[in-house]
Amino acid sequence: MIDERSCARDHTVSHQPNHTLSSFLMALRRSTRFIDGSIPVQALLYDDEELLASQDGVGIYDGQQKAPNHQSGIVYISTHRLFYIDALNELDHSFTVDQSLVLQTEYYAGLFTSSSKVTLHLQRNSFDQTDAAIANGGWVCDVCGFRNPAGLSPKAASICSLCGVPNSSVPSASQHISKSLPTSPSASPAPPSDTSISCPACTFLNHPSLLSCEICSTPLPRRPAMKSAPTSRPESPHDDDDDSNSTLVLKLSFRKGGDKPFYAVLKRSLKGKAWQVRQSVGNTSLNGCHEAGRDAISKTGISGILRSVQCSVQGEQDHLTDALQDLEALMAKAKDMVRLAAELNEKLTTVSSITPSFASPASSTSVLPPPSATEPEEATFIRSSLSQLGLHMSNAPVTQDMMKDEREWMEELAKELAGVLQGTSGSTRTGIMKDRGIIALDDVWGGWNRARGLIRLSHIPALIPPSTFLQVIPLLPIYTNPNIQTRTLNSGLTVLHTPPFSPAAFASRLAGFISLTAPQTTIDIAMEEGLSVSLVKEMVEAVEADGHIVRDDANAAIVGGGGVGGAQLKWWVNMFEGYMWDGHV
Amino acid sequence: MIFTTHTTKSGFLLPSIHSAPPFFTEQPNPATQAIATDHWIRLILGYARHRKLFFLKVEDAETSSNDWDEVLKNERINRKVLPSHLSYVLEAMVKKNVAVYEPSKQTRTVMLYWRTPEEWAETLHNWASSTGQLTTILTYYDITDPPVESELTGIPVPLLKKAIAILAKAGKAQVIGISEGEGVRFFAGN
Numbered sequence: 001m002i003d004e005r006s007c008a009r010d011h012t013v014s015h016q017p018n019h020t021l022s023s024f025l026m027a028l029r030r031s032t033r034f035i036d037g038s039i040p041v042q043a044l045l046y047d048d049e050e051l052l053a054s055q056d057g058v059g060i061y062d063g064q065q066k067a068p069n070h071q072s073g074i075v076y077i078s079t080h081r082l083f084y085i086d087a088l089n090e091l092d093h094s095f096t097v098d099q100s101l102v103l104q105t106e107y108y109a110g111l112f113t114s115s116s117k118v119t120l121h122l123q124r125n126s127f128d129q130t131d132a133a134i135a136n137g138g139w140v141c142d143v144c145g146f147r148n149p150a151g152l153s154p155k156a157a158s159i160c161s162l163c164g165v166p167n168s169s170v171p172s173a174s175q176h177i178s179k180s181l182p183t184s185p186s187a188s189p190a191p192p193s194d195t196s197i198s199c200p201a202c203t204f205l206n207h208p209s210l211l212s213c214e215i216c217s218t219p220l221p222r223r224p225a226m227k228s229a230p231t232s233r234p235e236s237p238h239d240d241d242d243d244s245n246s247t248l249v250l251k252l253s254f255r256k257g258g259d260k261p262f263y264a265v266l267k268r269s270l271k272g273k274a275w276q277v278r279q280s281v282g283n284t285s286l287n288g289c290h291e292a293g294r295d296a297i298s299k300t301g302i303s304g305i306l307r308s309v310q311c312s313v314q315g316e317q318d319h320l321t322d323a324l325q326d327l328e329a330l331m332a333k334a335k336d337m338v339r340l341a342a343e344l345n346e347k348l349t350t351v352s353s354i355t356p357s358f359a360s361p362a363s364s365t366s367v368l369p370p371p372s373a374t375e376p377e378e379a380t381f382i383r384s385s386l387s388q389l390g391l392h393m394s395n396a397p398v399t400q401d402m403m404k405d406e407r408e409w410m411e412e413l414a415k416e417l418a419g420v421l422q423g424t425s426g427s428t429r430t431g432i433m434k435d436r437g438i439i440a441l442d443d444v445w446g447g448w449n450r451a452r453g454l455i456r457l458s459h460i461p462a463l464i465p466p467s468t469f470l471q472v473i474p475l476l477p478i479y480t481n482p483n484i485q486t487r488t489l490n491s492g493l494t495v496l497h498t499p500p501f502s503p504a505a506f507a508s509r510l511a512g513f514i515s516l517t518a519p520q521t522t523i524d525i526a527m528e529e530g531l532s533v534s535l536v537k538e539m540v541e542a543v544e545a546d547g548h549i550v551r552d553d554a555n556a557a558i559v560g561g562g563g564v565g566g567a568q569l570k571w572w573v574n575m576f577e578g579y580m581w582d583g584h585v
Numbered sequence: 586m587i588f589t590t591h592t593t594k595s596g597f598l599l600p601s602i603h604s605a606p607p608f609f610t611e612q613p614n615p616a617t618q619a620i621a622t623d624h625w626i627r628l629i630l631g632y633a634r635h636r637k638l639f640f641l642k643v644e645d646a647e648t649s650s651n652d653w654d655e656v657l658k659n660e661r662i663n664r665k666v667l668p669s670h671l672s673y674v675l676e677a678m679v680k681k682n683v684a685v686y687e688p689s690k691q692t693r694t695v696m697l698y699w700r701t702p703e704e705w706a707e708t709l710h711n712w713a714s715s716t717g718q719l720t721t722i723l724t725y726y727d728i729t730d731p732p733v734e735s736e737l738t739g740i741p742v743p744l745l746k747k748a749i750a751i752l753a754k755a756g757k758a759q760v761i762g763i764s765e766g767e768g769v770r771f772f773a774g775n
Contacts, residue, residue: 581627582600
C-alpha cells in the first residue's frame with residue numbers, strides 16, 4: 001500500500017513540466033495500488049472475483065509519459081480489477097487498478113512503430129474504507145448476526161450478504177486506513193456507530209444504518225455520523241486539492257499485440273460492473289450461482305436464503321456432474337489402459353521368446369515355457385501386476401491354459417446340461433425335455449440352475465450365468481442323443497428342440513394333421529402338440545411363411561364370423577400350390 | 586379336403602378353388618398370396634367377359650345384390666372377399682395392366698380390360714366394316730347403343746375412346762367434332 005506511492009512518485013516528480021500535465025501524471029500514484037507481483041494473480045483475487053483474460057508485453061503510460069518502471073509486464077483483467085505484473089521486477093513494480101475507478105476508455109489502434117494502446121480515464125482512488133473490512137477478515141452483522149466471510153471484494157464485503165444492511169463497523173474502520181495512508185489522515189472523526197437516529201415523526205430510535213424509519217417509514221435525517229460519503233470524498237491527499245475534479249489517465253501499450261481481444265474483455269467487464277455490490281450469496285463462491293446472481297438486484301432476506309440454498313444444491317449437482325464426467329473420462333481411458341497392457345504383455349512375450357537361452361536354455365525348447373522360468377523378474381512382476389489389476393490378456397500364454405480349461409469346462413457343462421435336459425442314464429430323474437420336444441431357452445436356464453442347486457457340484461460354481469449358458473448351448477448337439485438343436489423364432493424367442501420339432505418335421509407333421517382331420521385353429525394344434533399356444537402360434541406362422549399352409553380368416557365370413565385370439569384363424573393345407581384352373585374358360 | 590366347381594345362375598362355371606375358404610382371406614405369405622391373386626384376376630376377368638361387366642368397385646365387396654355377388658361371395662362356404670382384399674387385387678390388376686383406374690386418381694374403381702384396347706380397336710373396326718358403316722360419321726352413342734346389339738354394346742366411352750385413338754393412329758379412323766359432341770369416321774385402312 002505504501003510502496004506503490006513511492007515508486008510512482010519516482011517518475012511523477014521527475015516529469016512535471018507544467019501544472020496541467022501534472023494532473024495526468026498522477027494516475028499511477030492516485031489510482032493504483034501496489035501488489036506483490038510474485039504472488040500468482042489467482043491468489044490475489046477476491047472470492048467473488050474471476051480472472052477473465054491476460055496479455056503480456058504491455059507497457060504503461062502514466063498520463064502521456066511512459067512509466068519507466070512499468071514498461072514490460074503482463075496485464076490481467078478480472079471482473080473487478082486490472083493487474084499489472086511487471087516482468088522485470090514483479091515484487092516492487094506491480095500494481096492493480098480497480099475497474100470501478102475507470103470512467104472512460106479509449107482505444108488507439110496503433111500506427112507504424114506506435115503500439116496500439118488502451119487509454120483508461122480514471123477517477124481518483126478513494127481507497128474506500130471497506131479495504132479495512134478485508135483487512136479485518138470476516139465480520140458479524142449487527143442487525144441479523146450473520147457472520148460474513150472474509151475474502152470478498154470491498155463493495156460486496158461492505159454489506160451483509162444475508163440481510164443487506166451495510167457493515168456498521170466500517171466507518172470506525174477508517175481509522176485503520178489512516179494507518180495505511182499516512183499522507184491522508186482521516187479528516188472526519190470516527191462516527192459513533194452505535195448512536196440511534198430518532199425518527200422526526202414518531203421518535204422511534206432507529207438503527208443508524210437505516211435510511212427510513214423502521215416504524216413509520218419516514219425518511220430519517222442524515223446524521224453527521226453517517227460518514228459514508230465524507231469518508232470517501234475529502235480524504236484526497238492535501239497536495240492535489242486543486243485538480244480533484246480532473247481525471248487521471250493511464251495508458252496500456254500493447255507491444256506484443258493482443259490489444260483487441262483485451263479491449264473487448266475490458267469493455268465487457270466494465271459493462272458488467274461486477275464490482276458493484278453483488279453479494280455472493282453462496283459465500284463459498286459457486287460459479288454457477290454467480291451467473292444467476294449477477295442480474296438479481298436483491299439477494300437479501302428470505303429470497304436470499306432460498307437462493308443460497310438453491311445455489312448450494314446446484315453446486316452439489318455441479319460437483320456430482322463433474323465427478324461423473326471424471327468417471328466417464330476414466331472409463332474412456334480404461335480401454336487405452338487395457339490396450340497398453342496388452343501391448344506390454346505382447347512385448348514381454350516376444351522378448352522372453354527371443355532370448356530364452358538368456359535365462360534358462362533347458363526350457364527354451366518347450367513351446368510355452370512357464371513364465372517364471374524364462375522371463376526376467378521384472379517381466380514377471382509386471383505380469384502379476386497386470387493380473388492383479390484384472391487386465392488378463394487373452395493372447396497371453398498364461399491364459400492359454402485357462403482357455404483350454406475353459407473349453408473343457410464348457411464341455412463338462414454341456415454334458416451336464418444334456419443330462420438335465422434328457423435325463424441321465426441310470427438315474428431315476430427324468431430330463432426337462434423328456435415330455436416336451438421344444439422348450440424356451442429361459443425355461444432351460446431356470447431349470448438347469450434349479451437342478452444345479454440340487455446337485456451341488458463342488459468344483460463348479462453353483463449357478464450358471466446367462467453368458468456362460470449361451471456359450472454352452474452350441475455344444476449341446478454333440479452331447480445329446482437325439483440331437484437337441486437351437487432355433488430362434490421370428491419374435492426373437494430362442495428355443496431348444498428335439499428332431500421331431502425341427503421346422504421341416506413340424507411342417508410336414510402339421511400338414512399331415514390338417515389334411516387328415518380338418519382345418520385347425522392354432523389352439524387345436526397347440527392341444528394336439530401339447531405345447532403352449534403362443535409357441536405354437538409362432539411355429540405355425542413360421543410354417544405359413546414357408547408356404548406349406550394357408551389361413552382362413554373367419555372375419556371373411558358373410559354371416560357371423562370373428563372370434564377371440566387365434567380362434568378366428570383356421571389353418572389349411574396350401575391348396576393354391578399346384579392348383580390347376582378348373583373354372584370358366 | 587376336396588373342392589368342387591360350381592355353376593352359377595348366370596351359367597358361369599366357378600373354379601373349385603372358389604370353394605376353399607382360404608381363397609377369401611388375404612394371405613400374409615407373399616408367395617402364397619401372389620398365386621391366389623393370379624387366380625382372382627383370372628376369375629374376375631373371366632366373369633367380367635361372361636357378364637360383359639366393365640367396372641369393378643371396392644364397394645362391390647361391401648354391398649350386396651350387385652353384379653359381382655356370384656364371384657365375390659360364396660354362400661355355400663359362408664365366405665366373402667373383404668374390401669381390403671379386393672382393393673389389393675384391384676391394385677395387382679392395374680399393375681398387370683389388365684385393368685385401369687377409371688376415373689384416374691382414385692383406387693376404388695377399375696375399368697377392366699378383359700379385352701385390351703388393341704383388341705377392342707380391332708373389334709370396333711371389324712364391326713364398322715361388317716355393318717357397312719365405313720366412312721360414315723358415327724356418334725359414340727351409335728357405337729355403344731346400336732339398333733342391332735353388337736359386341737360393343739355397353740362399352741364405356743373411355744374405353745371406346747382408347748380404341749378409336751389406336752385406330753386413328755393407324756389411319757383407320759378419324760375423330761370429328763359434330764353438333765352433338767364428338768363423332769368418328771372409320772376408314773377401310775390398308
